[in-house]
Amino acid sequence: MLAQLNRTTALQEDFRMRPARPADLVAVTDLLNESAIAQTGAPEFTANELKTFWESPGFDMESGTRVIVSAQGEIVAYADLEDTAAIPVTPFLWGRVHPDYEGQGLGTGLLAWGEERAQQALARVPGDVRVALRTFCLSTHKPTKRLLEKWGMALIRHHWRMVIELDETPPPPLWPAGISLSTRQERPDLLPIFRATDEAFRDHWGHVDQPEAAAFERFRHWVDNDEEHDPASWFLAMDGNEIAAVCLCRPTSHDDPDMAWVNTLGVRRPWRRQGLALALLHDTFGHFYRDGQKRVGLGVDASSLTGATQLYEKELRSGRDLSTQSVE
Numbered sequence: 001m002l003a004q005l006n007r008t009t010a011l012q013e014d015f016r017m018r019p020a021r022p023a024d025l026v027a028v029t030d031l032l033n034e035s036a037i038a039q040t041g042a043p044e045f046t047a048n049e050l051k052t053f054w055e056s057p058g059f060d061m062e063s064g065t066r067v068i069v070s071a072q073g074e075i076v077a078y079a080d081l082e083d084t085a086a087i088p089v090t091p092f093l094w095g096r097v098h099p100d101y102e103g104q105g106l107g108t109g110l111l112a113w114g115e116e117r118a119q120q121a122l123a124r125v126p127g128d129v130r131v132a133l134r135t136f137c138l139s140t141h142k143p144t145k146r147l148l149e150k151w152g153m154a155l156i157r158h159h160w161r162m163v164i165e166l167d168e169t170p171p172p173p174l175w176p177a178g179i180s181l182s183t184r185q186e187r188p189d190l191l192p193i194f195r196a197t198d199e200a201f202r203d204h205w206g207h208v209d210q211p212e213a214a215a216f217e218r219f220r221h222w223v224d225n226d227e228e229h230d231p232a233s234w235f236l237a238m239d240g241n242e243i244a245a246v247c248l249c250r251p252t253s254h255d256d257p258d259m260a261w262v263n264t265l266g267v268r269r270p271w272r273r274q275g276l277a278l279a280l281l282h283d284t285f286g287h288f289y290r291d292g293q294k295r296v297g298l299g300v301d302a303s304s305l306t307g308a309t310q311l312y313e314k315e316l317r318s319g320r321d322l323s324t325q326s327v328e
Contacts (some may be wrong), residue, residue: 016068246280
């Protein structure tokens with residue numbers, strides 16, 4: 001089947017596909033931002049963010065990336081396939097095509113490469129376990145939606161980007177009894193924060209348990225290489241010496257320097273249904289309001305709603321689903 005796909009999605013003679021190289025960093029970042037500006041009106045990527053991804057533990061640029069180069073030597077499309085998890089049941093394909101080169105089969109060529117590359121994950125997953133290739137796109141970008149659906153991918157989830165304007169003093173947090181607030185600045189040890197975050201998201205849709213050592217290595221890599229990481233903006237709700245909940249933020253966003261961003265908001269199961277997440281958000285809003293930020297954004301899972309980032313998947317092998325689908 002894959003051989004047939006490759007024959008029917010061959011690139012035009014004016015284009016060639018190859019792995020990305022470290023020397024392509026600026027060109028690929030520029031491509032991604034040109035695409036982002038066309039889709040959302042603002043750049044979304046930095047060279048450091050892309051470099052951090054390329055250098056993440058277990059990721060191999062030679063096998064995990066592809067660029068498409070025009071006859072003039074310009075990089076006009078990019079994709080990567082991420083399957084570095086120890087149990088890669090959902091290899092993730094992502095890419096962009098320069099807006100001036102849409103409609104010329106480049107996205108189709110990247111999809112063909114990505115599906116073939118994703119087949120490598122099957123050998124690392126037990127034979128009775130379901131494996132599905134996933135990707136996402138903006139719900140407002142119709143060409144990408146049509147391409148994914150034509151390729152046989154099914155829409156499975158929506159995600160919203162939500163923003164609050166800090167026009168006035170936010171309401172004060174109402175902390176549950178026994179809860180105090182701390183930050184990573186005061187508690188710099190990263191491992192307890194990782195463990196609390198991982199536990200909080202075990203009930204999140206799509207979560208798959210992974211060996212702690214490798215997962216923590218990737219977590220530390222991203223934190224240590226985030227140029228905007230601010231330990232004072234990583235808020236920890238403490239119950240004694242236990243981290244009950246986390247709200248891990250960045251003071252600015254790539255596409256809006258006046259907007260802080262909530263990367264992660266999670267509450268561990270024993271502390272849920274006490275208003276802890278709302279208290280953390282109100283405290284976070286107050287913190288950034290006092291710092292002079294004009295707004296705060298966060299991403300939320302909104303599977304029953306529309307008008308959001310849309311997650312697509314294509315089943316590569318049926319079987320047992322290891323990922324969290326619901327909470328009893």
